[in-house]
Amino acid sequence: MADGISIRVTVNGAVHERTVEPRLLLADFLRHELGLTGTHLGCEHGVCGACTVLVDGASARSCLLFAAQLDGARITTVEGLARDGEPQPIHDAFHENHALQCGYCTPGFLVTVHELLTENPEPTEAEVREALSGNLCRCTGYVNIIKAVLDAARRLRASGQRPVLR
Amino acid sequence: MAQVTTAGWVGRGALRIEDDKLLKGRGVFTDDLHLPGMVHLAFVRSPHAHARIRAIRTEHAAAVPGVLAVLTGHDLAALCKPIYVDVIFPSYKAPSRPVVAIDAVKFVGDPARNNPRLCDTAGRSFHIV
Numbered sequence: 001m002a003d004g005i006s007i008r009v010t011v012n013g014a015v016h017e018r019t020v021e022p023r024l025l026l027a028d029f030l031r032h033e034l035g036l037t038g039t040h041l042g043c044e045h046g047v048c049g050a051c052t053v054l055v056d057g058a059s060a061r062s063c064l065l066f067a068a069q070l071d072g073a074r075i076t077t078v079e080g081l082a083r084d085g086e087p088q089p090i091h092d093a094f095h096e097n098h099a100l101q102c103g104y105c106t107p108g109f110l111v112t113v114h115e116l117l118t119e120n121p122e123p124t125e126a127e128v129r130e131a132l133s134g135n136l137c138r139c140t141g142y143v144n145i146i147k148a149v150l151d152a153a154r155r156l157r158a159s160g161q162r163p164v165l166r
Numbered sequence: 167m168a169q170v171t172t173a174g175w176v177g178r179g180a181l182r183i184e185d186d187k188l189l190k191g192r193g194v195f196t197d198d199l200h201l202p203g204m205v206h207l208a209f210v211r212s213p214h215a216h217a218r219i220r221a222i223r224t225e226h227a228a229a230v231p232g233v234l235a236v237l238t239g240h241d242l243a244a245l246c247k248p249i250y251v252d253v254i255f256p257s258y259k260a261p262s263r264p265v266v267a268i269d270a271v272k273f274v275g276d277p278a279r280n281n282p283r284l285c286d287t288a289g290r291s292f293h294i295v
Contacts, residue, residue, distance in 0.1 A: 037191070038190070038192065038193075077191065079191040079192075082189075087189060091189040095181060095182070098182070100185060103188030103193050106188055
């Protein structure tokens with residue numbers, strides 16, 4: 001590639017070296033270059049939160065970042081939230097509280113919730129609402145998602161676990 | 167809270183069987199599909215709520231390397247009938263519209279053109295006046 005930029009990124013624990021076009025979005029890099037299609041694009045302009053991933057542990061919109069910016073970064077996608085493919089307390093809480101329907105927005109929610117519960121193991125409902133304010137869900141609505149997050153926090157505290165990253 | 171019964175399904179919650187793959191990023195949505203020979207399509211959408219299309223110049227878009235075809239409303243009108251919402255109210259007159267705008271756009275986002283693309287460039291190379 002004539003105008004390629006070489007990057008080395010760690011995604012879900014695996015190191016990838018690629019040469020990318022300067023304008024390639026992180027979301028498209030994850031989905032098309034690495035085949036990690038769990039990260040979804042809803043709006044492609046930073047409003048819906050479906051494409052949220054963790055960059056060095058902090059949530060970020062993968063539709064608002066260029067892959068070329070991320071040389072050396074450690075990225076976690078929804079695929080990286082399941083330890084050895086096993087569901088974690090946040091997954092269980094979403095499942096048992098009916099916090100998803102079509103599942104399109106769910107990866108972004110899970111990543112956001114992962115960050116919240118890592119930083120704040122005992123959030124209030126208001127804090128959960130605030131944390132989720134950048135993620136849109138168009139079918140489940142938010143009531144069951146908020147219930148699931150509070151339930152996930154309880155499960156994690158009861159088990160003495162922290163949310164796990166791969 | 168619904169009363170829990172031990173017989174039958176009434177009053178009992180049922181856990182969904184599809185959640186596992188959706189929660190692990192393994193769901194498959196349309197944009198996740200890769201089919202043999204698949205190409206991509208981009209729409210040029212109206213930035214105007216209501217506007218007449220006087221001309222569309224497609225030469226630049228068609229010249230972008232990798233572009234297979236540039237289709238206009240006229241091209242598609244030859245391939246498919248106008249669409250309408252099939253409402254059953256007795257007095258409702260369903261207005262039909264072309265799948266891609268021909269002479270006028272009627273809302274912001276009304277597709278004025280579509281073009282299979284290998285990159286975004288082609289979609290930004292249109293001149294619609």
